[in-house]
Amino acid sequence: MSFIQAGLLFLIGCVCGVLNSIAGGGGIIIFPTLILAGLPAITANATGTIISLPGHLVAAVAYRQELQREKSLCGLLISVGLLGGALGALLLLWLPANRFDQLVPYLLLVAMLLFSFNDTITARVLANSKETNPDQRKNWLKVAILQFIVAIYGGFYGLGISFLILATLQILGVKDIQLINGLKLLLISCIYSLATAIFIRSGIVAWEQGLVMMAGTIIGGYMGAKYARQLQPKLMKQLITIIGYSITCYFFMRP
Template structure:
């Protein structure tokens, strides 16, 4: 099972730096390894957080070109929202979380599949100001701290609505934001004592390697191909958890 966890974490790091959706690999792998769903969600968050920051470092040149977004305020609401979501998870009874997991996965999969289409439709119809974008990002961060599935596409959609078009810069900022909001969630999970550390440590190392490698891989692999793979994994995992439930 350790090999399964390491391999899933490595490819989760790659996916998160390229298209998002890495938690579709790490969360089910942990559950299959016998970790209870709530603990698996917290442990998965611990594992992928450093990988997201490693991916952001890989995009450091692109991040330096960003002018459309006020980074301090955008990152600030992400940190506060991530902490709120993590605390909400800790207050959720384990049995209740097990019951909502299939629905969370379904929501994340649908969101990942149709997020770009929804984002484009919003841009055609409305002009979104900076305050509205921050409010939206705060809600996204709460969801990210609580579960995190599909968080990458949510952030990319928000940046697209705000007017960003440089996909590499958007991927870099998405990695930075998701890494930071997960970081505050990790602190809450550590304090709450819900992390399974042997699994988390092994997966963190693998995910960091995958995240840093993914930043360069992203420039060569067609994004549509990766998106199809993530969606297929999401559909399979959603079906699996509905059957198990």
């Protein structure tokens, strides 16, 4: 990796970190950037998962007080996340590289559609929710099954997973937005953690590119959080939408 390429990856990582801290969706840019940097699609996907892991882990820890109130539910989601994430990662490694290459444009499109409808999903979660009570435990099995499927997707690809998790959490009827965010981050952290371990053991991670972009996302995330009040989330989301759909169109059209 040349110095110029490292600098570009770092800058793009910074931008993605800023976007993640304000509007989310930075991963939509990280994955295709790694491909355009010359990495095989499967390697870019695995490396992108590792880049995203630290931020989710730190954010999940910040919600520990909310999560401690629902220890049983958290235990269920941790088990589901670890198992599903592992299966998704193994599925990615099992799939022939050329088949995954063919899926890339469609996976990007799915991620962009999920990002585009994020506000609708979030509004529906809050509108259909109510305070949790013991009777809602009967819904845990439904949630576990759905989140297991989502976790497999997360270990396999992952982009847009937070929006899928929000959509399935509405079944629980959780009204506390802080608890919803905590559960989402906990599940993503579990999915990415075991998937990351599998990717590292398989030897497909591009560490040079990954660490450079990870450093950029950390710095960008800090700067974005610091100056969030001066930046407009709506404008950031529009920027991601334009860039994301442009990249998606490019991957559909390229030979």
